[in-house]
Amino acid sequence: MAYEIDTFPGRTVSINGEPHLYFGGTGYLGLQTDALFQNLFIKNVQKYGTNYGASPKSNIRIDVYRKTEHVLCHLVGSEAALTLSSGYLAGQLLAQTLDDKYHHLFYAPNTHAALFQRKIKPFTTFTALNIAVREHLETKNNKETPVVFLDSIDFSGCNYPNFNALKTLPLEEIILVVDDSHGIGVVGENGGGVFNLLKKLNCKELIICCSLGKGFAIQGGAIFGNEERIKKLKNTAFFGGASPATPASLATFLDAQELYDQKRMELRNHIAYFSTLLKRPKKFHTMKEHPAYTFADPQFTEYLESQKIIVTSFPYPDEDAQLMSRIVLSAGHKKEDIDHLLECINILPKL
Incomplete structure (x- = not known):
């Protein structure tokens, strides 16, 4: 069931005047309502203004754009980076730029809508994708480089952390474009996401795009790749014609590095605590270091709501899509919140 609220949902949310614990959303570090983080943002709004069009x-x-891109490169492990106003825009810039006569686009299962430029259906399995890519490469006089798009965190556990299905592809001949919106800031060394992990697979070219909102709590997006690729993207009319991320947001990212580290550690402690005490963990799809616990039972969502717990549960990305349900821990939760959640789950004879 959908509810309309008039405040930002933090660790709690008010539903029909009743307080509920909120274990949903994508505010993984719990910073959107954190007083220290908000004060940093307010300070930077006073310096840079509310918008820069x-x-x-x-x-x-x-200069905050150059400084932010330098810090992001160091964090992620890429040669170069550029920032944009959203993760969706970052995905669309790549999809539009690569959709030309020199490239052939392929979409892995569960690829996010942000990476689609035309009405190309994603493959339902990696086996089908693998066959299609290899058939394309075997075509005589074929000058189109295959480009494979996928999400690093697909909430089914198919990709991150092992990427076993991806490894079956002829990666040395593929440009790999990965949306790491749900990974960066959360997984990887110092929250650097999956770039260094995927770089070891030695694909023809690796490009990462992402939202900065989920792991870093700021409105913005980014693209990571080699210097030549980033230079080409910066020279497009698409990039030059779009307003950038607000400088106040990027300045807050720079100022909050110690706070990010602290909150990431708190989140990982929450994940370890919850995972250790959770009975029947196989009922959930989970991923190493990630705070999302995906499930498929709508009655379980209704049960949790009866216990004053709200989780993420809605068809995504449109009404015709499969129901997406998951429990999401955040660094903003308290131990007693997680204890109550565990108590509600563990007393059930079955899920």
């Missing part, structure tokens, strides 16, 4: 190619350029 100039082109990134303007003759007046605020």
Whole structure:
């Protein structure tokens, strides 16, 4: 059931005037309602203003963009990076740029809508994707480089952390484009996401895009890749014609590095605590270091709601899609919140 609320959902949410614990959303570090983080953001709004609508190619350029991209490169492990106003825009920039006569686009199962430029159906299995890519490569006089799009965190456990299905593809001949929106800031060394992990697979070219909102609690997006690729993307009309991320958001990212580390450690402690005490963990799809616990039973969602617990549960990305249900821990939760959740789950004879 959908509810309309008038405040941001933190560790709790008010439903029909009644307080409920909230174990949903994508605010993994719990910073959107954190007072210290908000004060950093307010300080930067006072310095940089509420919005900056100039082109990134303007003759007046605020240096916070260059500084942020430098820090992001170091964090992720890429040669170069660029920032945009959203993760969706980052995905669309890549999809539009690579959709030309020199490339052939392939979409892995469960690929996010942000990476689609045309009405191309994703493959339902990696086996079918593998066959299609190899058949394409075997076509005589074929000058189109295959580009495979996928999500790093697909909530089924198919990709991160092992990427076993991906490893079956002829990666040395593939440009790999990965949406790491649910990984960056949360998984990997210092929250660097999956770039260094996927770099070891030696694909023809690796490009990562992401939202900065889920792991870093700021409105913005980013793309990571080699210097040549990032330079080409920056030279597109698409990039030059779009407003950039607000400088206040990026400045807050720079100022909050110690806070990110602290909250990431708190989140990982929550994950370890919950996972250790959870009975019948096989009833959930989980991923190493990630706070999402996916399940398929709508009656379980209704049961949790009866216990004053709200989780993520809705058809995604549209009404015709399969119901997406998951429990999401955040660094903003308290131990007693998690204890109550565990008590409600563990007393059930079956899920």
